[in-house]
Amino acid sequence: MVLRARTDFLEAEERQRLAEEAERNVKPNLPLSELPRLPVRKRNGCVGWREEAERAGRKAREEAEARAREERERAERIAREMEEERQRFQAAAVAERLAAIAAREEKARCQRAIEEEAKLARLAQEEAEWQAREASEAARKAQVEKEEMERRMEKGIQPVVIPTVEEVQLAKAKVQYKDDVFHFAVAGIAGSGKSSLINAFCGMNNRDPGAAPTGVSETTLEISRYINLAHSEQFAWYDVPGSGTLTIPDWQYFNSQGLYVFDCILVLFDNRFTMTDQAILANCDRFKIPTFIVRSKSDQHILNVMKDMGYDADEDTDCREQFYHIAREHYISETRQSVKNNLAEANLRDQRVYIISNKTLAGVAKDNWPKKIIDEVELLTDLYSTAYLSSKFA
CATH class of the missing domain: 3.40.50.300 (P-loop containing nucleotide triphosphate hydrolases)
Structure with a gap:
């Protein structure tokens, strides 16, 4: 698409150059000595050769100007189309880059979220394991203390109980x-x-x-x-x-x-x-x-x-x-x-x-x-x- 637009633009420039050159070649005010000699008719209704030449010159000049305008308009249109195409291309490229950046950021966010969840899960598991160990250790100590208390009571040795500050x-x-x-x-x-x-x-x-x-x-x-x-x-x-x-x-x-x-x-x-x-x-x-x-x-x-x-x-x-x-x-x-x-x-x-x-x-x-x-x-x-x-x- 871009290559075709470029080609059309070059063609339009070439046409505009040719039109301008043709316009320069038109000589509306040629001296009478340079005009082609046409047969002169009589006044009873025949137009002279000068008048005929002027009409032919004006017509050629108008045609050349019309062609030049058309070429300029076509060149301008092609230029606008190329500019719009360039802007669309740039917008598409920017959108593509932004989409790529957004995709990378979303991927990074998802990765961070996954890592954070994994970290929290690991910490929760470690906390649960620690509490389980603490509970197991407390149960073991309680059992040991119970057995020791029973042993001491069997021997007549009573446990020592210290009151708390609140109890005092x-x-x-x-x-x-x-x-x-x-x-x-x-x-x-x-x-x-x-x-x-x-x-x-x-x-x-x-x-x-x-x-x-x-x-x-x-x-x-x-x-x-x-x-x-x-x-x-x-x-x-x-x-x-x-x-x-x-x-x-x-x-x-x-x-x-x-x-x-x-x-x-x-x-x-x-x-x-x-x-x-x-x-x-x-x-x-x-x-x-x-x-x-x-x-x-x-x-x-x-x-x-x-x-x-x-x-x-x-x-x-x-x-x-x-x-x-x-x-x-x-x-x-x-x-x-x-x-x-x-x-x-x-x-x-x-x-x-x-x-x-x-x-x-x-x-x-x-x-x-x-x-x-x-x-x-x-x-x-x-x-x-x-x-x-x-x-x-x-």
Whole structure:
């Protein structure tokens, strides 16, 4: 198409040149001497030869001009067609280049999209594999910990459970913990006399208003707070539910009751030293909480020993003091040795056991000193010394 247009254009140029040359060759104003001599006719209707020549010249000139115009118009038309063809060709070439560029860009975009999807799929697969490995490792660790816990529990070794910061804050809020108050907690099995002991520390009788409720069965189901009116700004006493009244394993009793927030804990027992008592002492050592082992109801226990020795209150009134002193020494030595053995078996540090009577302790707390004192005075002295020597009152 382009070659044909080029050929037509050259032909048009050649025709236009020939037309212009023919026009130049036309001589409309030839001198009369050069005009061809034609026969002259007479005036009676014949035209002279000059006039005939002029007409012939004008006609030839008009024909040449017409041919020249036609050639120019044809050449111009061919030129326009060639220009349009050239523009169409350029537009087609540009469109083709743009289409090629667009195709390359689309191909590159598709390739990038494929690569990105492949990358995301690979990352997702790696994440899934990592999570699977983590889950498998966590399951394995949990199984190992479970087996280790079972093994330790079979051997009597209880797991160590550390409370979180949130659990500590909740436990403190539950007992109304204050930084400038020393908090004593009395813990032990149900029926060991915790409420009576707290009443004695606070200088109250069991029937006084505001005293901790007492009874044959366990009466404390929630931690209860009591104040010694003589030291209301310094000390607070807490009666902790007995472990025998709760469906909680011995090793969980310490954490479930939030005992880790107290400043001092008294482990109270009546007849026997239990696994719960051992767990409390072990956890207190971990948390660096001072502890006191206390055996209460000593007056009743000594009387029972006297009866086992053959004492009859109705018949042996004269021998009562003799029976009492013998039974008292036997009871004290047996209690101390029993606690010592229990601590050794539990791999706990050896510490003193305070043997008291709640009635005697209440009298000492009121500065009314009874005659039959065992460890009541030393217990009160050591308790308050521990409090005053702590950072609370530094």
